[in-house]
Amino acid sequence: MKSILKNLSFTLSSNLISIIITSVVTLIVPKYLGVNDYGFFQLYMLYCNYIGFLHFGWADGIFLRYGGAEYDCLNKHQFSAQFFLYTSFTLFIGISICMFSTFLTSESSKAIIFVLTGIAVILLLPRTFIQYILQCTNRIKEYSVLIISEKIVFIVLVLFFLLMGNKSFITIIISDLCGKLISLLYSLYQCRSILFSKPENIFVAFNETYKNISVGIKLMFSNIASMLIIGFIRLSIENQWDVATFGKVSLALSISNLLLIFIRAVALVMFPLLRRTDFSKLSEIYNNLRTGIMIPLLGMLIFYYPLKEMLSIWLPAYADKLHYMALLFPICIFESKMSMLVETYLKTLRLEKKLLIVNLITLILSISMTMYNVYVIHNLDLTVLSIVILLMFRCTIAELYLSKNININVKQDLIIEIFLSFLFIITSWYLGDFRGVLIYLIAYMLYLYIKRFDIVYFIKMMREYTRRK
Incomplete structure (x- = not known):
């Protein structure tokens, strides 16, 4: 421990830096x-x-x-x-x-x-x-x-x-x-x-290379599909709008993704540890980790409005596109959970083929939605909104599949998380001020009440881990 x-x-220290x-x-x-x-x-x-x-x-x-x-x-x-x-x-x-x-x-x-x-x-x-x-x-x-x-x-x-x-x-x-x-x-x-x-010997090395590529190729294609889900959208924006618009949307996306640097770092530590963990303990570990990351992630959305106002003052040349953060902020919820929990568990269980299938399905949806939003109706708002919808879809499908393999039930949590995400998007996009923050804050407090027993159990488990140290 x-x-x-x-x-x-x-x-955590290196990635905080x-x-x-x-x-x-x-x-x-x-x-x-x-x-x-x-x-x-x-x-x-x-x-x-x-x-x-x-x-x-x-x-x-x-x-x-x-x-x-x-x-x-x-x-x-x-x-x-x-x-x-x-x-x-x-x-x-x-x-x-x-x-x-x-x-x-x-x-x-x-x-x-x-x-x-x-x-x-x-x-x-x-x-x-x-x-x-x-x-x-x-x-x-x-x-x-x-x-x-x-x-x-x-x-x-x-x-x-x-x-x-x-x-x-x-x-x-x-x-x-x-x-x-x-x-x-x-x-x-x-x-x-x-x-x-x-x-x-070079011939032995080629044989080892073949083994590595044959095992890793599924994960690589899965990663390619995963990145192209957003990448195809960004390239289409760059192709159909000017480079300035591309830069402004990319800035909003970069700000929304800052937390992912931290989350992906934790995932890197978890993979070799989970490979050494007994299968029977994976479900309990998953539930505890899920509680530990989803509570603060959903709470973080409250800081959208003050952050947007400060950035608009600091970067006035980008202010006209910073409102897209209202659409993109929930990305951190689903991508964080996907990177830290779902993908890490699927790799640990050697289910990278299933991960590939989920990413390919989402990529096909991404291409279809982008072709319509960008090249048919030429709507930048819907194009940006499609990013969070696609990542939400990918994370949900992958987690439902994983839950069957480790015998846990996450359907109720998924429904609540999706509801809170869309509530945040709607209130932030159409209200965009303290009223939207207040509505979301009330909903978040209700969420904490519903999850109160899970939170208490998580705190208890963390105290036990600390004592073991």
Whole structure:
């Protein structure tokens, strides 16, 4: 228990720093960068989100096959050969993107973004390989420092360039690449005993590669489908509206997603721990964790109105699109629960195929809704609203399936959570002031009353865990 709390404290500390830095970047960069340049920076960040899929499930397979293993028990020669092949493949992909960037677009600014994305591929993919080793072997401290180093280098360089008067999206992206480079070097140093050992026979390495990809490919496609649910919508907005509108909507989405950095960090700690947990205890753990995250998440929506007002004052150039936070804020509820609980449990139970099916169904719905909202009726409001509807649908279907596998009943909780989410959207969108906050606050207090016994039990269990420490 002591090691669990220690790892969790490392993760929470590092990601609290990440949230602070990301918040600073989210608030300062659009203030001084300019709407168009910020739009191009967001386009680069969107492309970077998909870099991790260019290994075709290779690293995902390692994560799934070796999750819960001890670092010192790993076959050093085997992983050294895997890293050599993986890095060679990464260099080929990254250089190809840089070389063919001019063929991908005729617009010079977008061509530059493709070149910088190609460089990001070369820096990010090898680090992803090492990250997964650190995560699946529960070396959370080293993983946490890796994340912090990237963020600190990034924010220091961003502030330096802005203070020097260099307000271009290119310098912001270069700052991001420098952060990725430093974190890559640190990760190489931490896993040097494995990565720089004598590689095993190349034919054995290819066989191991095949095993990793065959296991990880389902999870990779699941992750691709998951990201494309929102990604297709964002790309369609960029295609049908100008880059300034894309940047403004992306800012509202970034603010709504800030909490997810923290939640996903906790999920990384949970996976190797749950792999070592007895199946009979998974249901009780799930119910306790669910109570522990849903209570504060639903309560957090109360702060929408004051946050929107402060951001409108701080970022007047984006004020006309900040009202979309009313539609996007509930994203954190469903994505947090999906990342921390549902996905983690499905991976633990090796049900990644079911996760893939759920994500593919949601992606098909996303494409259908986007084609209608964007290309038929050209309605930006419905397009943004569809994001939360789709993520709500995905989380609900996945959790209902999971509940059958671990024998728990979540239907009543799901109905209440969906009701509260739509109540928040309706009151915030149509009222948008303290009246909307008051209506939602009353409903939230009723929710706390309904869940009072679960809350008391959760507090009791947390006290027991603390005593064990």
